[in-house]
Amino acid sequence: MSWRFRHSFKIIPGVRINLSSTGLSASIGGAPFTLNVGPRGVYGTASLPGTGISVRHRFAGDSQNRVLPIPLTRPTISPLRTFDPIPEIEEVRSASTEALTSAPLKELKRVLETAYEQKEEIGSELRTANEEKRTAHLKYSAWERGFLLKRIFKTKFATRKEELELAEAKIAELEQQLRLTMVATHIEIAKEQAEQYFRMCGEFSALCECAAIWDIKSHQRMDKTRERTIADVGLRRQKVTFSLRSCDLIQWEHKVPHLQNANGGDMFFYPGFILYRASRQAFAVIDFHDVRAVALGAKSMEEHGVPKDAKVIGETWNKVNADGTRDKRFAENYRIPIVLYASLTLKTDTGLWEEYLFSNLDRLEKFIEAFTKFVDSFRGN
Numbered sequence: 001m002s003w004r005f006r007h008s009f010k011i012i013p014g015v016r017i018n019l020s021s022t023g024l025s026a027s028i029g030g031a032p033f034t035l036n037v038g039p040r041g042v043y044g045t046a047s048l049p050g051t052g053i054s055v056r057h058r059f060a061g062d063s064q065n066r067v068l069p070i071p072l073t074r075p076t077i078s079p080l081r082t083f084d085p086i087p088e089i090e091e092v093r094s095a096s097t098e099a100l101t102s103a104p105l106k107e108l109k110r111v112l113e114t115a116y117e118q119k120e121e122i123g124s125e126l127r128t129a130n131e132e133k134r135t136a137h138l139k140y141s142a143w144e145r146g147f148l149l150k151r152i153f154k155t156k157f158a159t160r161k162e163e164l165e166l167a168e169a170k171i172a173e174l175e176q177q178l179r180l181t182m183v184a185t186h187i188e189i190a191k192e193q194a195e196q197y198f199r200m201c202g203e204f205s206a207l208c209e210c211a212a213i214w215d216i217k218s219h220q221r222m223d224k225t226r227e228r229t230i231a232d233v234g235l236r237r238q239k240v241t242f243s244l245r246s247c248d249l250i251q252w253e254h255k256v257p258h259l260q261n262a263n264g265g266d267m268f269f270y271p272g273f274i275l276y277r278a279s280r281q282a283f284a285v286i287d288f289h290d291v292r293a294v295a296l297g298a299k300s301m302e303e304h305g306v307p308k309d310a311k312v313i314g315e316t317w318n319k320v321n322a323d324g325t326r327d328k329r330f331a332e333n334y335r336i337p338i339v340l341y342a343s344l345t346l347k348t349d350t351g352l353w354e355e356y357l358f359s360n361l362d363r364l365e366k367f368i369e370a371f372t373k374f375v376d377s378f379r380g381n
Contacts, residue, residue, distance in 0.1 A: 089218035089219070089220050089236060090218055090219055090220060091217065091218045091263070092216050092217060092218055092219065092263060092353060092354065092355045093263050093264055093353065094264045094265065094276070094351055094352045094353050094354060095350065095351025095352070095353075096282075096351075097265065097276060097278050097282040097283055097284040098284075099284075099350050099351045100276055100284035100286060100348070100350050100351055100352055101284040101285050101286065101350070102273075102285065102286050102287035102289075102290050102348075102350070104287060105273060105285040105286070105287055106285075108273075108285050109283070109284065109285045112249050112250070112283070112285070115249070116249060116280075116281065118177075119178060120281075122174055122177050122178045123178060125174055126171065126174045126175065126178060129167065129170050129171045129174055130171060132167050132170075133164070133167035133168060133170075133171055136160070136163045136164040136166075136167045137164055137167075139160050139163070139164075140160045140161055140163070140164045143157050143160060144157075144161075187252055187270070187271055189271050192377050193271065193374070193377050196370070196373050196374035196377045197271050197374050198254075199370050199373070199374070200257075200367070200370040200371050200373075200374045201244065201254075201255075201256070201257060202370070203363075203366050203367040203369075203370040203371075204242070204244065204257040204269075204367055204370075205244055206363055206366065206367070207242060207358070207360075207363045207364060207366075207367045208241075208242040208243055208244070209363070210242075210307075210309060210358050210359050210360045210363055210364075211307035211308045211309040211310065211359045211360070212239060212307040212310070212358075212359040213239065213240055213241070213242055213356060213357070213358055213359070214237035214238060214239055214240065214356065214357040214358075215237065215238050215239075215240045215260070215261055215262040215263060215354075215355070215356055216235055216236075216237050216343075216355035216356065216357055217236045217237060217238055217262060217263045218235070218236045219233050219234060219235050219236070220233065220234045221233060221234075222234050225322070228319040228320055228321075228327055228330075229301075229319075229320060230301075230316055230320055230324055231301055235300075235357070237357060238262040238263075240259075240260040240261065240262050240356075241260050242257070242258065242259055242260065243258050243260075244256065244257060244258065245258045245268075247268045247275055247277060249275065249277070249283065250270070250275065252270070256268050256269055256270050257269040259354075259356070261354060263354075264278060264354065265277050265278030265279075265282070265283065265284070267346075267354070272287070272288060273285055273286060273287055273288060274286040274287075274288065274291065276352070286348060286350075286352060288375065290348045290349065290350065290352075291346055291347070291348055291352065292346075292347045292348065293344065293345065293346050293347075293371075294344075294345045295342065295343065295344050295345075295364060295365075295368045296342070296343050296345075297340060297341075297342055297343075297361055298340075298341045298342060298343045298357065299313065299314075299338055299339070299340060299341075300338070300339050300340075300341045300357070301316060301336045301337075301338055301339075302336070302337050302338075302339045303318075303336055306337055306339055307339075307359035307360075309359055309360045309363075310339045310340065310341065310359040310360065311339065311340040311361070312337045312338070312339055312340075313338055313339065313340045314337075314338040315335050315336060315337050315338055316335070316336050316338055317333050317334070317335060317336065318330070318333050318334050318335075318336055319333050339359075340361055341357050341358060341359060341361065342357070342358045342360070342361040342364040342365070343355065343356065343357050343358075344356045344357075344358070344364065344368075
């Protein structure tokens, strides 16, 4: 039986992403209209199939932003100290997803949004259709297993059978349409960029094995005299997990670096762009060219147990004098280890602001080196 349940359904066009020494470019859709996003701007191409006639129009100009290298500096700052809660704190939080998307990638975001909306709508209809099928199956099977009713009421029995077949056909089409709402992404990476990208993924996998990774939720400048501490900055932090995984918005055969975020959206590092996912329906697409990243070594006063892969470089007291010696006025004063950690800050002009703290400086250093080489492979152009 032929069945077309949702005549208004639009098949989401495929996305072809290319990464080469000139940067990131993407082609969205196909004939008769294709949108091309690249380092030279946004272009639309309209063509008449079979005629060879096409028209190309420019929608946006060059992006003047360039990827900045990520320096890694050995610790030169005063120790950090963790407090919970911290009064008068400054929250580390990114702007809304509406503001974060890079201008050249707004069309890519629109396609992803359309796909997600279709997915949610069809998913809801599929759940309803499964309930309808269950009811139709119960009605049909009750008569089909019997002997009398299906022979006395032949027309009504045929109707019940048709209703079940219709429900099954409806589910089959909805399931097919649900598969089509996943954006079929084909990512092509030039050899030079591919080698650097997958090397970066390998170092990220090692970074994921740090004994502790914290998302920095807020910080505050310390009053060292009042608090009787050597720390310049107080932090509020939360442990998070990094991993290689996929995002449900984009189909790709490879897993990508995933940065969990305790104070905002999770980040997925795809070749050439970062997918920032704040919730099921709120996300942003950020060009690597827009990201400013800074990695630093950080001395931290660790009062909650030293991670097994961290390096202890000294110690201090819970309460100290101005010269850093033990303040003997506090009878229960205790020692606190000073640990060498590493911090990573990611920012953009559109409002991305995320900070992380890692227990292992060497792992972050190797990841940053690999990431910088990946960035350098197309930054010069």
